[in-house]
Amino acid sequence: MIWEDNSLPVIALQSTRGNPEVTFTHLQTWMFVHMQYLEFFWWTVWIATLVLLIWKAVIKKEFTS
DSSP states (O other), X not given: OOOOOTTSOOOXXXXXXXXXXXXXXXXXXXXXXXXXXXXXXXXXXXXXXXXXXXXXXXXXXXXXX
């Protein structure tokens, strides 16, 4: 199935031939190696925040009533 919409503008991308090779900085290389740990930390903080909000909004009200 080909999706086609003539109302959208055409985006022409230039070829990658002739562009310089990509080099990563020390920080980018470090982040690439440790991304799984950073993502685990992010989800841990996110879940802890949700637990804290649920505790304060729902559970604590049930025990104080």
